[in-house]
Amino acid sequence: MGTFGGAYNTIAFDANKCDGCGDCMTACATAKVGVGDTARSRIQIVGSADDGFELALCRQCADPKCVTVCPAAALTKNSASGVIDWNGDKCVDCLLCTVGCAYAGIALDAGTGHVAKCDTCDGAPACVPACPHDALTYITTSRIYNEVGDWEDLFAPGLAGCQGCNTELLMRHTLRRTGPETVLATPPGCVPGMGSVGFNGTTGTKVPVFHPLLTNTAAMLAGVKRQYKRVGREVLALAIAGDGGASDVGFQSLSGAAERNEQILFMVVDNEGYMNTGMQRSSCTPYGAWTSTTPVGQGTGSGGMPSQGKTQDAKNLPLIMVNHRCEYVATASTAYMEDLYDKLDKAIAASKRGFAYLHVYSPCTTGWRFPTDQNMEVARKAVETNFVMLWEYNPADGLHFTRPVDDPLPVTEYLKAMGRFRHLSEDQISHIQGKVVENLAFVKQMAHVAKA
């Protein structure tokens, strides 16, 4: 169990996808009592097509009322699985648990005369695969939480990040995973701005950290790694750079290090602009976006012309890195942590052989103008609309999607989540939607080529 206390797997329900078919209930009753009598299912879909469907299901509470009101010590919170276990040998059928639970999570099974509740089928809930509409999912991200809790946090406890930024999460998780035998390079950008390089003569990390120029990050880190190799010490050479530092002035040294197949892990935190210096555009800023150098309004453009945000499309840096035939290249999002962790593990392994590149999308609450509690939602919408695609590449297997989106939302669902696109005209929106389709087709083609 992690130092934060345990986290557990859980069954999640998306009411919007449920049509009340009842297949989950049939599957549960069949699995638990051997007959498909939905009245005996431990998952109960309630409501109607007019009013929407909802769920009565044990929530496996952390502070379970049913346990506290059980007089017979028949209910216990299992600290390993998180499930509230029912012990039939101890239960006296008093039904007090059904009075204690405000969520109808434990109820009388008329077929047995005992109470019955969800036990998540020992970690393989029968209801989840039975749902034909993906309204039920079994969330297993807790594994990451529990593991990461045991690893040392190598960042300073206090950081100077903007409220709601996901970069702190990214820095802490990455360094916890790479561990103390890491040397870190953080060129000018949000990461040192948040405190990696430290204050008053102390570093902000518990590992050696240095602050290269925007232009020479990959070159310096490659040299540092080679020196460690020469003295016979195994370290992980890690860069955490912004998109500006990587795709603009830092690109030459990045491309060179990738071409030489230096044994480093280069992570780009892509917030689509120079956000810590005042939100200027970078080559990763998307078409139409407002930045302080791609303004919006009458007389704000060059020569006093009206301006409507950035007029060029973004450079696709990770695809360019694929063309270096690196040991590993992947895109990731903090809205999909299991996917991100999987890629981080592969990138760390690849960096022992050669150049590994990880491109993580990082919505910027300040520069993109959205509420500070919406970071994960914006990150998720980017993926759900295919504005951002999650894939990975290695020379042996080529490129493939890790979270393909078969039925993408219109890109407007993403654009309307933030202020930097508020001014867009219909024409601009259709340009962006067209680019999403074109980019998807392009990456699909690369995936296809790779397979062939």
Added chain:
Amino acid sequence: MEQTKYLVVGSSHAALEAVTAIRMHDPEGSLTLLTRDPHLPYSPTVLPYVVSGRSAPDGIFLRDEKFFATLGVQLKRGTALKALHVERNAAELADGSEIAYEKVLLATGASPAIPPIPGLDQVAYHVLRTLDDATKLNAAIKNSKRAVVMGAGLVGMHAAENLVKAGAKVTIVEMAKQLTDGYFDATAAGLIAKAFTDNGATILTGSRVVKLASSAIGALLTLENGTTLEADLLLVATGVKPNMEYLAGSQVEHDRGILVSDTMQTSVANVWSAGDCAQAKGFYTDAKIMNAILPDATEQGRIAGMAMAEDPGLKKYPGGVPLNTYHFFGRHAISVGSSKVPEGGEVVTRFDEASGRYLKAIFSADNRLTGIYGVNEFFDGGVMCQLILRRIDLSPVKGRFLAEPMKVGREIMSKTWR
């Protein structure tokens, strides 16, 4: 003198919840738990099942020694509180020693109330409140041929069922006009009574024992109407009284129980009380009532613990709502809320004689649920309690609610507080 920051007196539901709540907010303050009982914590509610043999006496404990050790709680079993000296913040124990405390919780529960009937002190009788009572009664029912149970509350009825099943000829004597008075209404009580008489028990409601004497097999009871009953096993289950003798002469105000505020604080600032010994406000009335039921004990205990630890998440006690469940001869009865019909309110009943299913719902004039009772009609008591506590307007769904209380209750739950 021994010193502790928190002293918790009692070891059942209210006390255990308070310990957990204190430790949620203050993991380190010294905490001592005293109980007069020699055993690990258990619930009085489980004892009828120890009597019947369904629960093993060593399988009912709610916590083990490790629980207290892990939380840094000093557990003192078999240690009764003799007197509370609030003027010097000290608890005097049965052996004369004292513990100084900063804050104390009185969760000392209740004991059987023994009615003042002439001759009762001359005969042998059982009561059922402690584990030792239960193991004694468990041994005795095996040899009983003719048993009398005085009192038809839930404790008496549970024990009577055990005696019937063990093969004894059982007579239940109850002062009130019906069984389970105060828990279930006359129709429900009639269903319960029928289950008992069908299984061979004799029920004498509206009857009073006026005299007892010892007899060859045990006890001879004389009723108000002059008839006599002989019993080789006598169980006195005529209700409970709070344990608060240790407050004699103390400034802590008490009436029928220990009077507490809506944060379970007594009239003395650093003394709290919760559970069966506390008298707190009711949900339906501002008057302070005794609501000696298990779910309320846990609620009160948690609130008291949070208040003692000064947890900022503390929410005030909403007032006691009666909640009872009762399992008899394979059937079940559930009651949630008050049986009293509010002014202008409405009572709706539904009874299917063939299946024995009975439902009664009570609504206020503005269609809020105030009470619901079922026999062999299952509904989620916890959901019903929320409908009452949240005063949810049921006007739009009232007809459907009465037909299918479980289904409609869950629908409202999923839209309102999920």
